[in-house]
Ligand SMILES: Nc1ncnc2c1ncn2[C@@H]1O[C@H](COP(=O)(O)OP(=O)(O)OP(=O)(O)O)[C@@H](O)[C@H]1O
């Protein structure tokens with residue numbers, strides 16, 4: 001016989017070759033993304049596996065836990081556009097899908113070419129990632145409008161027609177599950193259509209590397225030893241805001257980055273040139289260093305920490321407590337060696 005239907009064995013062999021090719025491609029992307037992101041190897045594997053499989057994804061975690069950083073890095077490596085949308089009560093289905101330009105409608109009537117694409121339609125046309133932040137703040141009807149696009153990979157736009165999504169179109173939604181202001185619970189018809197990857201804060205060593213990357217202090221800015229001490233203290237103090245009993249939500253690594261940058265400027269302005277010894281008492285250099293760190297903490301962290309509603313204190317008082325624990329009660333931890 002000249003032609004024969006492929007046997008089951010051939011189909012399985014084809015599928016295996018295809019999968020091996022895809023795994024190699026994922027491994028290459030993973031290596032390139034890893035150069036832009038500190039740590040997060042495990043999460044990166046999970047996200048890449050889901051997105052490469054053509055699935056939509058819900059990324060859950062507190063603010064500043066590298067959700068956008070991971071997604072941007074993956075999209076950049078694949079050359080895929082990302083369309084960012086902020087989830088809030090004003091995000092109507094029309095804002096997501098698009099609208100006809102009202103001025104042109106008055107002159108020309110409804111036409112396909114006076115339709116202004118919203119981010120969902122753009123992402124479907126371009127094969128991009130539609131990245132919806134704070135997904136649990138978007139209204140229910142907007143979330144439902146997404147469901148058809150996700151399930152069918154196509155939508156019907158009134159007076160425009162049918163649109164099929166390019167193959168790389170994905171919906172990636174993010175939310176902080178502990179955010180209880182202005183949020184609503186996702187219905188099970190929404191959650192049933194998503195895969196989910198949860199991220200938490202990274203460990204202190206990773207956060208130190210992130211701060212070194214994002215708050216690179218040039219040699220001329222601060223003496224290297226002082227810059228090292230400031231970064232280490234910024235990371236420890238910021239992490240302590242997450243463990244304080246009066247704090248509902250502490251600061252992310254963004255606070256440590258800003259504490260380092262603000263602290264470095266204050267130190268340069270005040271002529272602080274060293275972090276001093278291990279103890280505060282009888283060490284003026286240590287005292288002026290620690291006082292400057294307290295000022296920088298107030299600027300960088302007081303707006304970022306959210307206190308428990310039941311407590312009678314202020315962010316400044318909580319930060320001062322954390323500072324005292326760090327510099328007075330636990331001086332050995334304040335300066336290793
Ligand atoms: N793993 C990481 N590698 C490099 N930079 C990081 C990492 N994690 C966080 N950052 C830096 O910390 C900041 C916050 O990260 P990012 O914007 O990714 O957080 P997010 O989870 O998207 O936060 P949000 O929920 O508020 O949008 C950014 O400046 C980013 O550069």
Ligand SMILES: [Mg+2]
Pocket residue numbers: 067068069133
């Ligand atoms: Mg983000």
